[in-house]
Amino acid sequence: MSNIDMSAPLGSHVTLPNPVSTASGCAGYGRELHRFVPLSSLGTITTKTIMPYVRSGRPTPRMAETPSGMLNSIGLQGSGIDHFVEHELPWLAEQGARVLVSIAGERTEEFAEAAARLKGQPGVVGIEANISCPNVANRGLVFACDASSAYETVRAVRDAADPAQPVYAKLTPDVTSIVDIAAACTQAGADGLSMINTLLGMVVDADTLRPRLAGTTGGLSGPAIRPVAVRCVYQVYAAMRAGSVRKVPILGMGGITSGRDALEFVLAGASGVALGTVLFNDPSAPVRVLEELESALAERDFTSLQQAIGFAHTGN
């Protein structure tokens, strides 16, 4: 193949062999995906969001297909951080997976509790604080909708987490200014930003005359949201260049299905790219997208991923 240097920064101390990750909630804890793609071939695997306690998630129906996208309303189903650390993480480490653990809580202290539990755990290369899940009962609890809440939560996670583990903040596009939220998160010590979470959406079933999802609203994902995601990455990277947001790596995601899509995010400013909804359609996509991205870089005479990061901003 080509001789492109695909190494990607995860944080100031951590460099990954390649930029491809999975989007939280789209790859479980890796066991099912591993049957299609060796997890060690990914830059990182981002887990389904884990809370400190067991959570059932929402009732069904939890899903609706939409044009070039889908709505999900899972509601953070999971067995809790202890179960993850005892039963899932050792297996992941055994596979050679580099794990970005997505965590959440309903309160800042719960985020911190989950982060602390991951201290020194083998296999964990970083933490993603999911401060933006739309499938929670109280929209006021979406920390990433408010700069001071986002600051407080990211600060608590950074303080509680292993210093060797970079902390990413996952942001929602459903805000007036994602740049303000990004600034708050990096001020709070975020080592990276994951952009974007799903957009809040809903479908009304024209036959039953009622909302399609049991949870009424859900998160919209898939290629339908890609332009929104690219815009968010571009805006935040531009603010980093301008010095109004501290410069940290961006993990870009939102409807990536090909290497060309991934390149779009990289050119906008992403150092890493995460695959989400595409995994439901094509679970072997991570290997394919990585190869396609590498070829796409080579075709454009880049010799490293690093050179292409934020390239769309140059000359502007």
Place this chain on the structure above:
Amino acid sequence: MDREIQRSESPLSRQSRPTPTQSSAEILALEPVGAYHRLVLDTGSDVAARVSPGHFAALAIGGRDSSMLLRRAFSIHRADPGAGSIELVFAVHGRGTKALAAHHVGDSVDLIAPLGTPFPLSGGPVAAVLVAGGYGSAPMFGLAEQILDRGGRVGFVLGAASADKLFGVGLARALTPHVAVTTDDGSYGSKGRVTDPLPGMIRELGATEVHSCGPMPMLRAVTEIATAYGARSHTAVEEAMACGIGICMTCVLPVVGEDGVTRFERSCTAGPVFDGTKVRWEDAGTLPAGLEGADAMNPHRVPAR
């Protein structure tokens, strides 16, 4: 014919959940069968040899740039290990199945199979009644053959809304004289539901197993009757899935575990075949009492920061 071929396979591998394979599968046949479509796919691998009755396949619709991202899951009607092919039966009822039906022989579709937990098969001879609604019968004929192969006896109860929605009455009659057919409108067989002839069929065969596939209210009613007559109830659910492989978490049902605790279990991995007595049918679509972790869904559980 399938029977002889499948007999040469290891019988011990049948209960386990095999590793699924993703492949581009060529369409060998695609044709209407009554109200349904029959689709034969060349798997180009040993997929067919790993299929047990109750396994399903998940197809991507329309290629890489399709606006339909979610896989469509179909139970596997037949597997021919010799030819390396599998046969699916589907109904056109949405955009995805409509697009699938518009394919031509020679086209390729992205296939993942085999998936899911199949019907359990006991090693020795048993008497079993196989109950299905509509094309839910698709996996039942292969299952019947395997039960017969083990020296067992089978009876069929097949039902549908109307005659054109029945699938496989002839296939059932070729396997056993014990076949009851019902339609809601009486256009074929006896007017009524599959649950009407079921008690008589269980008694007639002395059945200890009832295998069923169809809509949830049917599976619930079948389980109640099977249990009342002392038979085990193995139910294959038809839940909507986004991926079919266990990562999307959309196809969950409240299922009682061995420890007595109810959890949301995935129909694609823990199922599609469940012990019908363990599924809390009446609670599907809710957060029922006793569901593990349901308390965490209450926004008032903790003070808002």
